[in-house]
Amino acid sequence: MFYLEKSIEISYAHRLSLQYESKCTNMHGHNAIVTVYCKAEKLDENGMVVDFMHVKQVVKRLDHVCFNDIFSFNPTAENVARWICEQIPNCYKVAFKESEGNIAIYSLEENI
Numbered sequence: 001m002f003y004l005e006k007s008i009e010i011s012y013a014h015r016l017s018l019q020y021e022s023k024c025t026n027m028h029g030h031n032a033i034v035t036v037y038c039k040a041e042k043l044d045e046n047g048m049v050v051d052f053m054h055v056k057q058v059v060k061r062l063d064h065v066c067f068n069d070i071f072s073f074n075p076t077a078e079n080v081a082r083w084i085c086e087q088i089p090n091c092y093k094v095a096f097k098e099s100e101g102n103i104a105i106y107s108l109e110e111n112i
């Protein structure tokens, strides 16, 4: 099995829709570190699991934007991690580090 991991920093704004009072329902921003994990049993015709540049292109679509403008779902770290995973071939896990102590992980596998 071949494994690949890439981390990219993004800056974004968002506000959350929540069923309780929270400061996070106000527009605010984060500098997040997104780590994308991919794997493949066989390499493609270019000798890759997936091109690092392709991973960057997808994640950078989220840089310096307001998540509420581009997503129809509530832009929590969990939901955005799943969205990223769904965009990237051979991706099985995304860790979305919203701030130093806050990390959401979406994984297709049980053992994260």
Ligand SMILES: Nc1nc2c(c(=O)[nH]1)N=C([C@H](O)[C@H](O)COP(=O)(O)OP(=O)(O)OP(=O)(O)O)CN2
Pocket (backbone or CB within 6 Å): 016, 024, 028, 075, 076, 077, 078, 098, 099, 100, 101, 102, 104
């Ligand atoms: N499960 C989730 N919980 C929260 C999310 C989320 O995406 N998933 N997001 C937020 C807000 O974005 C909020 O800005 C983060 O709040 P907080 O935990 O207070 O963040 P910090 O620790 O970075 O901020 P401090 O003010 O320094 O404590 C909330 N919850």
